[in-house]
Amino acid sequence: MITSLITGGAGFIGSHVAKHCISLGHRVVVLDDLSGGFIDHVPTDAIFINGSISDEVLLKELFEKYNFDYVYHLAAYAAEGLSHFIRKFNYNNNLIGSVNLINLSVLYEVKCFVFTSSIAVYGAGQVPMSEEMIPQPEDPYGIAKYAVELDLKAARHLFGLNYIIFRPHNVYGENQNIGDKYRNVIGIFMNQIMQNKPLTIFGDGEQTRAFSYIDDIAPIIAHSVNFPKAYNEIFNIGADKPYTINELVDVIAAEFGITPKVIHLPARKEVVHAHSDHSKARKIFGTNIHVPLDEGIHKMATWARKVGARQSQKFNNLEIEKNLPEGWSN
Template sequence: MTITSLVTGGAGFIGSHVAAELLRAGHRVVVLDDLSGGDTANVPDGAHFVAGSVCDAGLVDSLFAEWRFTYVFHLAAYAAEGLSHFIKRYNYTNNVIGSVNLINASVNAGTVRCFVFTSSIAVYGDAEPPMSEDLTPLPIDSYGIAKYAVEQELKVSHEIFDLPYIIFRPHNVYGERQNIGDRYRNVIGIFMNQILRGESCTIFGDGEQTRAFSYIDDVALPIARSVDNPRAYGQTFNIGGDTPYTVNELATTVAAAMDAPLRVDHLPARHEVVHAYSSHEKARDLLGVGAGSVPLTEGLARMAAWARKQGPQEPSVFDGIEVDKNMPPSWRAVSRIR
């Protein structure tokens, strides 16, 4: 029997890597992506690409009718935590309504064996780290609220409609094919692009915020393989790197990976979680994977070699800010209210 998997966001960063892993596992893969943050060049050879949005319920329903998906890997999202405060309507439309369209289609199709959802560490808010899955989520930004809402919807859909699911909460993923031109998210990509452009690395506040960083191979492979593990069904997993670094330490390490002198500009602090990293004991116990196996220095070296080949990118501008009040000045100068 042919296994057919839908990967939403499969032209993006994490999604394209998951799609490639599924192809290697023998799946027939359909990628759905609106290219708002991805690129067709990222879609792996052998995948069938469909340009479109998860927000288009008619398109989603037609794809499920045509392909009769066995598995759904939902990675499409606009994952800018800080910016989500200022684009609430866009955030909830794409990250909640789009997800609901997929859940509805999965239930109605009757062929989906598992719905794999990529949530985020953002659901924990400012809980004391290391954050574990038994904590009650209390997100402090609109992005985290959206992700947690979809998690809850999946649990209810399992109870009412018997839709199997697996939820992953990755954090600060980096690596090849990341959009380094996105000025609003992915600090490693931002730093590398700033260095390539001959600019200083910009840090909000004093730079003593701590994060753990997750190399893409340590995230994409467990997500792709999870559907083959019956113990994973109905579970939520933290996944990613285990060792926290300050943003100041990160800037130093990125500059070294790029073989460039370190230059830093500190900007006014923004509203964000100060310390965010998670434990991975559950993933180790049930999935056989623990914290990331690729050390930060090695992962950065791989990404730096790729980024140098790509060259500097023009930083993106989000054209659709809904609320300008209290927006970081460095974002306000380049973002436009629609």
């Protein structure tokens, strides 16, 4: 039987990837410290281990016990904007933790290491973003992701470790942590609406993103190990059509049947326009079907109404508070 380790499998994208891997017949081991995920997101057929990718002793025990065929690495603290203010935490979790997994994957001869990176590696002024572009990340989160990509290439060159790198973007859907005030704008808006709060927008709301529904992402990641031509390649995956944040507000407000009250906060230092070219992924994986934004918002909103509003979590280990965006201060 194929055995796969899925880090971050109690989180948003990871829990969906775990579900799809199980449907492929994999024995799935989920490793998650529940810092951003929830135990009820873990598929019932998965083996759940409560632990961190920073725990080298635990990781070695797991690799020794389960002899993984594949590693799907989705554990990360994925907050681009906040990463400026938690630099050490960001690199310890998103870079050093990843290297722990890469080392063990080499030592235990994992067949393929599937890594979820981010379009944050591209930086600004490169739209549509394509895999041939030279990354120029502008925040510590993107820097860490790009460093892991480079480390995987080095491990492939010297040790023969196969990898597949995905750069998804602005993913939303069921199981998203809507209580996190630092990331995932769709979840933030839905949570604010369900608490009868105004919607907060940084800047004028004309920044653009291509919002990607989870079912456009997770199946491709899970199935990728069965595509030999995908090995040792990088792929953008996600939706093609960009929307402004103001347009997003209109779609979500229509779903909830409200006239939204919007508060504009000072603009953050962030990439203004970000969307990707996905022709490479379509060529390899043969997918060209994406859930439209209004349909995906409806599906997520139906789920969000069931779970209800959640209290915004505070990050209590800020390393720098200088220039912290309004609304993020503890």
